[in-house]
Amino acid sequence: NGTYDNRLLENDLLFKLLIIGDSGVGKSNLLLRYADDTFTEHHISTIGVDFWDTAGQERFNTITKAFYRGTHGVIIVFDLTDMETFQNVARWMKDVDQYGGSHVVKLLVGNKSDLKDKRVVTFEMGKGLADRLCAPYLETSARTSTNVEQAFLTMTADMKQAFD
Numbered sequence: 001n002g003t004y005d006n007r008l009l010e011n012d013l014l015f016k017l018l019i020i021g022d023s024g025v026g027k028s029n030l031l032l033r034y035a036d037d038t039f040t041e042h043h044i045s046t047i048g049v050d051f052w053d054t055a056g057q058e059r060f061n062t063i064t065k066a067f068y069r070g071t072h073g074v075i076i077v078f079d080l081t082d083m084e085t086f087q088n089v090a091r092w093m094k095d096v097d098q099y100g101g102s103h104v105v106k107l108l109v110g111n112k113s114d115l116k117d118k119r120v121v122t123f124e125m126g127k128g129l130a131d132r133l134c135a136p137y138l139e140t141s142a143r144t145s146t147n148v149e150q151a152f153l154t155m156t157a158d159m160k161q162a163f164d
């Protein structure tokens with residue numbers, strides 16, 4: 001009847017999926033695009049997620065640990081037009097390795113592929129990094145929807161294979 005019912009049915013699977021990466025890379029818009037098929041030009045502030053700057057400090061370990069607890073999958077996002085966000089993927093991966101379980105499913109995503117003139121990270125660079133992380137690689141655009149559904153479908157399939 002067109003209304004949502006979020007209750008789990010008998011054969012449904014429930015996975016915890018994290019979307020991580022530097023502020024501004026498009027994490028919120030990727031989720032918005034996938035879940036709601038919408039996009040916003042504005043930065044969406046996400047309470048409790050922008051604690052990366054302090055995440056290395058000892059007293060934040062508890063929060064980081066709680067954030068990762070029980071996680072089945074992690075999408076690590078960087079911005080194809082921002083080299084620093086690409087370089088920081090290694091820092092995010094360190095958290096995943098330290099706090100995520102050994103079976104956590106990973107996907108590396110280079111977002112904002114629509115900004116062709118501004119691109120600074122090549123496909124080969126992204127794919128090369130993903131290969132070293134033993135993760136698949138996809139380039140997405142939350143603005144134009146390119147590969148967004150593919151990213152979530154890839155995660156879902158890989159989590160199902162790993163945990164079901």
Ligand code: GDP
Pocket residue numbers: 021022023024025026027028029030040041042043044045046111112113114115140141142143144
């Ligand atoms: P988050 O901090 O990682 O959650 O990033 P947001 O989803 O809030 O997006 C940050 C900014 O980047 C916003 O101004 C978005 O409109 C913009 N943005 C996000 N995804 C894309 C994309 O695929 N293409 C373009 N051109 N802009 C994007």
Ligand code: MG
Pocket residue numbers: 027028029044045046
């Ligand atoms: Mg956000």
